[in-house]
Amino acid sequence: MKRLILASGSPRRKELLQQVNLSFEVKVSSIEETFDPNESPEKLAMSLALQKAKDVWKDESDAIVIGADTIVVLKNNILGKPKNEADAYEMLSSLSGQTHHVITGVAICSAQQEKVFYEKTSVTFWELSSQEIEQYIESKDPMDKAGAYGIQTLGALFVKKIDGDYFSVVGLPLARTVRELSQF
Structure with missing residues (x-):
């Protein structure tokens, strides 16, 4: 396979690709995340992933580049990464x-x-x-994660159930990504 580049600084995405023994480099995209607020969350996630991948690919056109973006949605409201502890609590x-x-x-x-x-x-x-929320925020774990929690760390204690791809919640739908990569 050609050189593979992950266009993300996410340690979780890096760990997931390492988990399946893929050989890849990391080059973080420098895009300013812009989007149309009227876009559906699904289109938004795909649009941001594509912006990141293309940003890196323009300088690495001999490679295969993977971009990803994770969005948390509650009642049609997008919850990004918390700005501060009060935002995480909310x-x-x-x-x-x-x-x-x-x-x-x-x-x-x-x-x-x-x-x-x-x-x-x-x-x-x-x-x-x-008390549970405050203790979790004290751990600093929620501060760099969409929706203010990580399902693969202490945030797992909050999860009653999931329906769908666990790895997608971590930050990269691993099996589907590897299957799609096989087409390249």
Whole structure:
């Protein structure tokens, strides 16, 4: 296979690709994330993933580049990464006892072709106490994650059930991504 580049600085995406023994490089996209607020969350996730992949691919056109973007959606509201601890508290409080959706868009670009897709997973949280939320925020874990939680770390304690691809919630729908890569 050609050189493979992950256009993301996410340590979780890097770990997932390493988990399946893929040989790849990491080159972080420098795009300013822009989007149309009227776009559906699914289109938004795919659009941002494609922007990231193309940004790196323009300088690495001999490679296959993977871009990804994960969005958390609760009742049609997109929850990004928290700006601060108060924002994280508000997000986690809103997710308490609720079912939300995690949408990860993926774009794979090469000189020959481009593939863009998304996976959508429903996640239901237990009811969370103020103390649970505050202790989690003290860990600093939620601060760099969409929706203010990581399902693969302490945020797992909040999850009552999921319906869909677990790895998509972590940040990259692994099996589908590898299957799509096989077409390159």
